[in-house]
Amino acid sequence: MRRTPRLPLEALGGNLLEVPSPPAALDWSSVFGNDRPVELEVGFGKGLFLVTSATARPQTNFVGVEIVRKYQLYTATRLVKRQLSNVRVACADAGPFLRDCVPAASLQTVHVYFPDPWWKKRHHKRRVFTAEFALQCLRILRPGGELSAATDVPEYAVVMADIMASLPAFRPVPPPEPGTPAHDLDYLTNFERKFRKQGKAIHRLRYVKGD
Numbered sequence: 279m280r281r282t283p284r285l286p287l288e289a290l291g292g293n294l295l296e297v298p299s300p301p302a303a304l305d306w307s308s309v310f311g312n313d314r315p316v317e318l319e320v321g322f323g324k325g326l327f328l329v330t331s332a333t334a335r336p337q338t339n340f341v342g343v344e345i346v347r348k349y350q351l352y353t354a355t356r357l358v359k360r361q362l363s364n365v366r367v368a369c370a371d372a373g374p375f376l377r378d379c380v381p382a383a384s385l386q387t388v389h390v391y392f393p394d395p396w397w398k399k400r401h402h403k404r405r406v407f408t409a410e411f412a413l414q415c416l417r418i419l420r421p422g423g424e425l426s427a428a429t430d431v432p433e434y435a436v437v438m439a440d441i442m443a444s445l446p447a448f449r450p451v452p453p454p455e456p457g458t459p460a461h462d463l464d465y466l467t468n469f470e471r472k473f474r475k476q477g478k479a480i481h482r483l484r485y486v487k488g489d
Contacts, residue, residue, distance in 0.1 A: 317387040318341045318389065319343070325367070329360065332365045339365075340366075341368070344367065346369070347369045376418060387425070388423075388425050390425075390427045421489040422489060430479070449488060451486050
């Protein structure tokens with residue numbers, strides 16, 4: 279993958295989202311300067327989903343939350359170089375961020391792709407996709423909003439499906455079938471590109487919040 283040199287911090291300000299301290303709910307219309315629909319990605323890594331989605335859908339606002347600071351700055355650099363003003367990226371733990379900073383019924387879609395499965399039982403509490411996470415998604419999504427997830431780990435896919443089955447307010451719907459990639463950037467995320475090139479199966483889940 280081609281290296282993206284990071285721009286100076288002052289050049290990234292337009293795409294960086296500062297987490298309120300003390301924690302407080304964000305006003306998306308103030309954050310973006312408009313009232314367009316907002317979608318959020320949890321754990322955006324190197325930002326491939328945010329870059330491609332924001333480019334393809336300029337009338338939608340995107341928020342990314344990532345716990346690793348270097349990925350926030352790396353992704354912000356990619357956004358600035360492409361002049362994508364409809365994305366903001368925050369460096370934060372997703373759990374507290376969703377709970378404290380995302381207003382109820384304010385998002386159109388929540389995306390969570392290839393979260394770390396934290397294999398050992400004692401580390402399961404560190405997983406992103408938990409019952410509490412699903413409840414927060416239920417709170418922050420608008421009626422008719424979607425939760426979209428993907429993993430390459432079959433066991434984690436089962437865990438996700440079981441959690442969602444416990445919330446009847448969410449209705450499962452068929453996820454879109456990925457087509458044959460046309461080029462090296464035609465993947466959902468960098469992880470999807472890696473796993474599919476290795477021939478691994480991708481497990482996709484999609485749910486709609488009831489009205």
